[in-house]
Amino acid sequence: MKREKGLLIVLSGPSGVGKGTVCAALRRHDTQIEYSVSATTRKPRTGEQEGVNYFFKTTEEFENMIANNELLEWAKYVDNYYGSPRKFVEDTIQAGRDVILEIEVQGALQVKETFPEGVFIFLMPPSLKELRSRIESRGTESKDLIDSRMTVAREEIELMDKYDYVVENDEVELAVERIKSIVTAENCKKERLINIYKQLVKE
Numbered sequence: 001m002k003r004e005k006g007l008l009i010v011l012s013g014p015s016g017v018g019k020g021t022v023c024a025a026l027r028r029h030d031t032q033i034e035y036s037v038s039a040t041t042r043k044p045r046t047g048e049q050e051g052v053n054y055f056f057k058t059t060e061e062f063e064n065m066i067a068n069n070e071l072l073e074w075a076k077y078v079d080n081y082y083g084s085p086r087k088f089v090e091d092t093i094q095a096g097r098d099v100i101l102e103i104e105v106q107g108a109l110q111v112k113e114t115f116p117e118g119v120f121i122f123l124m125p126p127s128l129k130e131l132r133s134r135i136e137s138r139g140t141e142s143k144d145l146i147d148s149r150m151t152v153a154r155e156e157i158e159l160m161d162k163y164d165y166v167v168e169n170d171e172v173e174l175a176v177e178r179i180k181s182i183v184t185a186e187n188c189k190k191e192r193l194i195n196i197y198k199q200l201v202k203e
């Protein structure tokens with residue numbers, strides 16, 4: 001069936017809950033969902049590649065992107081800027097393909113304002129204790145940074161009711177299956193398909 005626009009899927013939740021891990025697993029499932037690569041002023045971690053994990057920018061470059069309206073949303077998170085390049089997202093959706101943004105909560109809520117027809121998914125940790133141990137086990141942050149990420153996490157969890165769906169990330173493969181079910185169901189929504197059928201009847 002010929003698609004109209006693709007779905008904009010926003011996967012959000014606290015740092016360390018497993019957004020990156022779940023998104024990477026989702027991509028391995030060959031769901032044909034496109035992944036939006038964000039821009040950031042954060043320094044690359046070992047193994048991270050330009051244009052694959054992030055587009056790494058200076059503060060000046062990032063502020064120019066904001067000024068030129070090149071970002072669909074952006075946020076300052078802990079001490080760095082993060083944002084989603086607008087053009088890739090808009091082009092992908094226009095071409096009828098689904099796109100997923102993996103972003104923190106402030107940015108997700110901005111997208112909800114400008115793009116309410118998006119599908120908003122909040123990834124939940126099984127507990128705060130487990131969340132802290134996941135951040136610690138990743139080993140990418142100092143003790144101070146872990147504390148500030150935990151403070152932000154508590155605030156973010158309170159915003160959970162603004163999302164369409166809440167998915168627990170107890171096990172990666174279970175979380176992936178839940179997200180795939182959500183995307184399938186959203187693609188079957190009558191509102192999305194009715195116009196396509198009207199068009200078919202006319203032809």
Ligand SMILES: Nc1nc2c(ncn2[C@@H]2O[C@H](COP(=O)(O)OP(=O)(O)O)[C@@H](O)[C@H]2O)c(=O)[nH]1
Nearest residue numbers: 015016038074075077082083084102103104107
């Ligand atoms: N608003 C927004 N948040 C982003 C974007 N890209 C990444 N983030 C979020 O920024 C936070 C910090 O990302 P990062 O430094 O890579 O750390 P990690 O996700 O905890 O490994 C995470 O919650 C990301 O999901 C973006 O384009 N926009």
Ligand SMILES: Nc1ncnc2c1ncn2[C@@H]1O[C@H](COP(=O)(O)OP(=O)(O)O)[C@@H](O)[C@H]1O
Nearest residue numbers: 015016017018019020021134138169170171172
């Ligand atoms: N379901 C899970 N069970 C156990 N550990 C997990 C799970 N999901 C992610 N992790 C681990 O938690 C840490 C944080 O995951 P990450 O994907 O970097 O989180 P985020 O992108 O939300 O900051 C990583 O070490 C990752 O391997």
